[in-house]
Amino acid sequence: MVAKKTFPTIDPDTVKTMTIDPGICRGCRECEPVCTTGALKWDEERLVCFIDDEVCVNCFNCYRNAPCRGGVAIIPPNVDIMDKKTRLSMDLSNPLTEHPLTLMAGRGTEECKTNEITGRIRYGYAAVAVELGRPSITTDMREVQKISTALARLGYVTFADENPVTGLMKDKKTGELQEWCLDTRALSAIIEIGVPEDRLEETLTTIRKVCDEELETVASVSCMQMVVQPGDKIPAIEIIEKLRLPHRPNGKTCIGLGRPLNNPLPFDPSYARATLEGVN
């Protein structure tokens, strides 16, 4: 067995990106599979693990879950000295970071989750979320811009306020993102838009085209809409099926318990009674 060399430990206050302290790492390599992007690597020469900055997205998963045998060898970046690219990467990748724009942990807005309160998605409209990099492939902001600019060119798309990607745009009319962020990589980033229902077909076709022809990563796509009663109709489903696009039998349902209701369009109780009739 080769004896591990000793290294001086690192001062945590000086760390700008996720780092493994070679002075603490005992080379057990238990941390390697925990990494969401394969950034935790083995240094054959020094017999310690290290984090590849080019691959790391600062999701903090290793810091929270790596079972280091020699003590906590993983040092998180000091938020007071990290550069803004690292900060963006962390904000988008670490689900426990509260994003300064949304004041929510996570990568997007409240979207349909609180729609009975906010009226964010109304009858006659649909919301579409395009999450670049998900699941688990990662994305840089240049990939995100491919979709955002294509959507902006349609002219009628509304980018969701308080969404981290919208906050990075130079101009919502063009969908272009600020130059400094384009090479920043994250586990995923979500573009959230609102469109009139009669434009949904063109919108989805545009997204599909960019995904098929230009994208170098993956995108998990979803469509949100209010359910039309009676009959539990989701007009967007008909459009999705007409375009022969996939949709899953499972998804999210907001069950309408929130208050105060500020949606001006009435939810007619007689429709509810008609729909609930015969349900045991």
Place this chain on the structure above:
Amino acid sequence: MTHTLHRRGSEESLSKDYVVLVMSSRGFNVDGAAPKLKKALEIMWKYGIVNVGDMKQGSIKCWGNDYERIQANITDRAVLQGVYSDLDKVKAVAQELKNADLGLSVVISGLFDNVWHTIKKVGLLPHTVAVSMETWGRTDLLPPPKIMEIMTMCGHAMISRDLVEDTIEKIRTCQMSPEQGSERLAHCCVCGIFNTERCAGLLREAAGFKPDDKPFYLTKRG
């Protein structure tokens, strides 16, 4: 965030996987929401929840967290989420949340047909839905479907492909049981929507064991 969406798997497997999320809405009913959120968590906890957490604090599977600790530290902006394997439990939770009339938003993720049928039994209707249109673009980069079924139970992608594959290998070589493997993976999902019961079954299958192969992990196989 669409973290409870895009869960993969067969309808049979998904029929044992329902996420319930409760939250207040910024600018509308956040102020003073904490006591109501505490009540909501109490209701969720009563009915045999598989996993639960608060987006601000992590799940009961993380860092020695437990129900009491999460309950004690709920704030107005907590986002509570838990996962159930049984529709009857979801029905009971929906009924009690409705009766409690907390004014908080409640979202149930799962098979639409099953969720809608269940909420209608307690006099509720679907208000707004999010439909997953699956994954587009470079799908050739994705892990195999069986791995994806497990990974997508954490919508924030905190469960790595490598960790799932390493866990399957450890189960296959009898170094841990599927239940232990499932708990190992659940540590990484901070928000509490990772269904450890469903995952144990998927791990067992992926490792090549049948449901009645127990306690196989105590005896090394050749």
